[in-house]
């Protein structure tokens with residue numbers, strides 16, 4: 064039993080709702096809060112799903128097993144590793160939500176940097192001996208089988224509702240893996256990369272956000288992670304040709320999905336928080 | 342096309358009722374169309390680009406604005422003159438207004454009354470009637486594209502589409518029937534000759550411009566040759582003649598037609614690109630050309646080219662259920678959404694794409710557009726608008742690719 068199983072929740076007799084659990088690993092809680100952000104639909108969701116373990120909503124939790132688990136955050140401690148296996152065992156369907164759970168999150172920058180975790184720990188924390196951490200931040204799928212990955216930093220509430228609705232209907236969710244450009248063009252937005260001078264990761268980033276950043280005149284930050292068949296090196300070459308220097312390219316690619324295959328293998332300099340050069 | 346005339350009755354150019362009107366009459370034109378209950382779609386200045394959108398008065402047209410287009414690059418700029426149509430073409434064609442990115446095809450509801458084992462399902466067609474449209478400022482490339490898109494979307498019974506919406510390409514329609522689903526929407530079409538084609542334009546080499554072919558109600562030529570700022574208005578249908586009769590002007594004479602013809606010649610010569618008609622079939626014979634892999638290495642598979650293309654018609658269906666509406670969530674809608682041959686799901690069979698690599702997908706796109714479209718629909722799938730070149734984030738240029746692919750030993754990037 065882990066600490067998460069010490070709850071006082073009970074399944075009310077005759078409650079045939081789908082049991083839903085929400086779990087947190089190394090993360091900011093923004094993705095799971097997306098569920099509470101479904102304000103207009105929240106009551107309809109609660110009619111069909113019982114929040115069996117959702118600490119952002121209620122301290123009443125039960126032990127499972129769970130029909131659906133939503134898992135937020137990346138694996139960064141030894142305890143995380145055992146906890147995710149335990150959750151997998153108790154979950155019929157496991158859906159990871161967000162860039163941390165899918166790709167290691169911004170905290171996976173340490174996987175890329177040539178830096179000693181003990182050194183980092185002593186720089187950041189006043190009492191480093193209290194902190195126990197792994198040398199890397201890794202996606203959930205590196206540890207257990209994942210049924211579905213919902214992308215984003217944070218995830219999109221409509222995509223979350225789509226997954227829950229699809230689960231109820233017993234159908235595959237409509238979650239396109241094509242580029243953000245597809246949504247941009249469907250919305251008839253003017254391309255900020257071609258008609259402006261904004262570096263935009265949209266062509267190599269997975270759709271699902273509704274082209275949020277281009278809709279406000281900003282280039283895509285890649286928060287949904289690589290699109291299928293992301294050809295990031297060709298885009299990087301184009302951006303270099305436009306005069307975007309390596310420092311800016313690094314900052315562009317080394318964010319929420321820095322460790323995602325498709326972004327992490329780009330030959331741009333890696334920012335090192337402790338050293339001036341490598 | 343209007344409902345008041347059959348598509349076959351376009352008179353020869355010399356017979357067309359033609360008028361010269363001052364530029365100020367453009368607003369009257371828009372108001373006449375609005376009074377017919379039509380939503381007028383035309384060019385207007387959007388977020389740093391000339392876009393097609395709803396226009397309510399001629400003030401909203403991009404007077405004095407032009408565009409600069411190059412592979413992967415677009416900028417707007419000011420003209421020394423105050424032309425309404427002094428640009429090459431808007432960011433997107435009229436495709437999205439007649440064939441939107443998402444359409445509800447039908448809805449199915451389950452009725453749980455009585456609790457019997459057989460649950461009745463009610464299927465209802467999408468009820469909303471599309472608005473009556475007037476398309477203003479349709480370039481000849483986009484005019485030809487409307488006909489080709491309509492043909493592609495027409496359900497076919499034989500081996501070849503039946504087509505009727507006029508096609509500026511001069512291709513021979515195989516039958517003169519009522520047209521496809523787009524023509525059935527009966528938009529009123531105001532075409533405009535091009536005066537300032539862009540660097541990515543090549544309609545002259547595709548036989549689709551720069552002057553409108555057939556399939557319009559009214560054609561405008563903006564006379565900006567140093568003389569008075571006027572429009573030559575040519576009506577091709579009864580509906581067009583009725584609208585033209587409301588405009589204040591004078592009958593056009595031979596001098597006016599001469600001015601328009603001279604402008605068309607200048608525009609044809611000003612196109613930044615051309616496509617050699619012999620190149621596509623040659624490229625289609627070189628299926629193992631190393632250039633395919635080379636372009637596959639550059640292509641992002643982002644799908645911009647297909648989405649901005651005025652003839653790309655592919656769609657996918659999505660079954661959508663939700664939380665709002667019916668308490669039992671028992672209402673399903675089937676949506677038709679734009680799709681692209683650059684996505685992996687497009688050619689997926691048993692979960693795996695037939696065209697696995699981006700190079701395969703680019704080859705499929707280019708050869709369908711330029712070669713196999715002829716077999717399928719009797720025309721090219723390309724009208725030379727140049728949008729796929731301009732709006733490709735890495736500036737891939739199909740005219741350059743097809744020229745390289747047509748030659749087995751040259752043009753291969755190392």
Ligand code: SF4
Nearest residue numbers: 244247254255263265
């Ligand atoms: S703005 Fe970005 S996402 Fe949108 S079409 Fe351009 S490159 Fe693609």
Ligand code: SF4
Nearest residue numbers: 650723724726727729
């Ligand atoms: S293939 Fe390119 S140039 Fe040809 S019609 Fe389509 S977008 Fe225009």
Ligand code: SF4
Nearest residue numbers: 640641643644646733
């Ligand atoms: S050719 Fe250009 S626009 Fe088309 S998919 Fe490739 S990169 Fe995107």
